[in-house]
Amino acid sequence: MTNELEGRTVAILATDGVELVELVQPRDELRRAGARVDLVSLSTDPIRSMNADINPAELVEVDRAVADTSADDYDALVLPGGTVNPDNLRADPAAVAFVQAFFAAGKPVGAICHGPWTLVEADVVRGRTLTSYPSIRTDLRNAGATVVDEQVVCDEGLVTSRNPDDLDAFCAKLIEEFAEGRHPVHPAGATA
Numbered sequence: 734m735t736n737e738l739e740g741r742t743v744a745i746l747a748t749d750g751v752e753l754v755e756l757v758q759p760r761d762e763l764r765r766a767g768a769r770v771d772l773v774s775l776s777t778d779p780i781r782s783m784n785a786d787i788n789p790a791e792l793v794e795v796d797r798a799v800a801d802t803s804a805d806d807y808d809a810l811v812l813p814g815g816t817v818n819p820d821n822l823r824a825d826p827a828a829v830a831f832v833q834a835f836f837a838a839g840k841p842v843g844a845i846c847h848g849p850w851t852l853v854e855a856d857v858v859r860g861r862t863l864t865s866y867p868s869i870r871t872d873l874r875n876a877g878a879t880v881v882d883e884q885v886v887c888d889e890g891l892v893t894s895r896n897p898d899d900l901d902a903f904c905a906k907l908i909e910e911f912a913e914g915r916h917p918v919h920p921a922g923a924t925a
Contacts, residue, residue: 737912738768744807746799746828746851748774750817753782753790754897755845759811762904768911771796771807775825783815800827804834809911814846814866814896823854833857839915841890843907845900849873849893862886863893890916 743763747756760770772795774780779792804810810832812819822828832855835842844852849865850872852858859877863886870880885894885902892910894903 735765736767737908738763738766741768741808741911742806743768743770743809743811743911744773744802744804744831745770745811745813746773746822746831747780747793747813747815747818748821748828749781750786750815750821751780751782751793751813752786752815752818752846752897753784753793754900755813755815755848756782756793758900759813759843759845759904759907762908763811763911766908766912768808771802773797773799773802773831775799775821775828783817786816799825799831802831804831804838804840807835807840808914809841809907810835810843811907812842812844812848812851814844814848816847819847819850822851829855837918839890839918841892841907841910841913841916843892843903843910845894845903846896852876861888861891863888863891864895865893866896 763770774795782790784790836857846866853876862879873880884899885906892906
């Protein structure tokens, strides 16, 4: 166990349809680095995770409902993928406002696979460079992002990766950026 994140609190924002490995591996790596990690969702009901986006996986216990929490309670945020998960999150005003608040405060954020879809709805990718699953890259470009095809990309505290194959690099970069703490607020930052 390492202590790079001792005293840090991280939120993972996810709901039904989250890709299990993209939730569990970052959660476990962040905990090993000393962070307290909460799963925040649309309600406090357990969420149904998925394997390979098509096979139902385990139910995952939720710590807090997004409408009853604040970005002020956390030092950093992780947005795992799965196609249904971010699609549901981006349709929820409380979830979108929660994401915007991290950017407005300059707090580091990580998003993998389809997770950046929620960033598009939060209007926080304009002028940033990131990566994602190929099928949402046009959405990111249309929202003003520069999209590259790399294993992990970091832009002023925003860490992104393409898919579960990138999880080792993604988690290592999350720990590094989350240990650094706040970053300058990006000019295209959130409007929250």
